[in-house]
Amino acid sequence: MADVVPIIGSVRGFRWWRLSGNAELLSPWRGPVCWRPGENEASCLARRGMFGWKMSPAPHPRGCPATGCECGFYALHSLPGLSDGLDRAIWEIDTATSGGRHGLVLGVVAGSGRVLIGTEGWRARFCRILALFAGPTVTNHTREMGVAAAEYGVPLYRDLDAIVSEWGPDRAVVESLTA
Amino acid sequence: MNIGRIVREVEALPETDEELLPVREPAPDPSPEPARQPV
Numbered sequence: 001m002a003d004v005v006p007i008i009g010s011v012r013g014f015r016w017w018r019l020s021g022n023a024e025l026l027s028p029w030r031g032p033v034c035w036r037p038g039e040n041e042a043s044c045l046a047r048r049g050m051f052g053w054k055m056s057p058a059p060h061p062r063g064c065p066a067t068g069c070e071c072g073f074y075a076l077h078s079l080p081g082l083s084d085g086l087d088r089a090i091w092e093i094d095t096a097t098s099g100g101r102h103g104l105v106l107g108v109v110a111g112s113g114r115v116l117i118g119t120e121g122w123r124a125r126f127c128r129i130l131a132l133f134a135g136p137t138v139t140n141h142t143r144e145m146g147v148a149a150a151e152y153g154v155p156l157y158r159d160l161d162a163i164v165s166e167w168g169p170d171r172a173v174v175e176s177l178t179a
Numbered sequence: 180m181n182i183g184r185i186v187r188e189v190e191a192l193p194e195t196d197e198e199l200l201p202v203r204e205p206a207p208d209p210s211p212e213p214a215r216q217p218v
Binding site: 003004005006007008009010011015067074075076091110111112113114115116117118119120121122123124177178 | 180181182183184185186187188189190191192193194
């Protein structure tokens, strides 16, 4: 990999959270890590202990995210795809079900600081929530999503095309970063 | 999430002051200079 390239502005991406039941957004698959309004800083949760994920015993020399680790805040360049195959990944969920019975929420984030750019997404040291999306199906989670959006100070969209066009990654930027 | 093959490392510098830090209100001057009287 080439040297670190400085860029002006954050990188954007799509990701999922899990609603806590108390209008908080949690990292859905590794944690529970509760996201805060505004900027969040990643720490390395490299070890899985008896009572959940633990901090790495020794910090990475250059901080999170480290290339040889899996740490950092994750996001995808494009909306998560829907796969019916046996090799379907856990995040490949129908975006229209955001805020549905499973309690997962889709949104857009901005990553900054050290960012490792992958062909499908990125991992960043700093991350902030920009916007959330609630699918058309109204569930018990819909009201909680409204409260969460207010708590995090971000807009809540009911139109997927609108959140993508207004907050999603710029395709030209993604192409230049992944070229 | 699988972000695919890592192709680049960047240092993304937030573009606006708003993205950097919360804006701090300037602290009020605790000892304002008394108004000068004309001599």
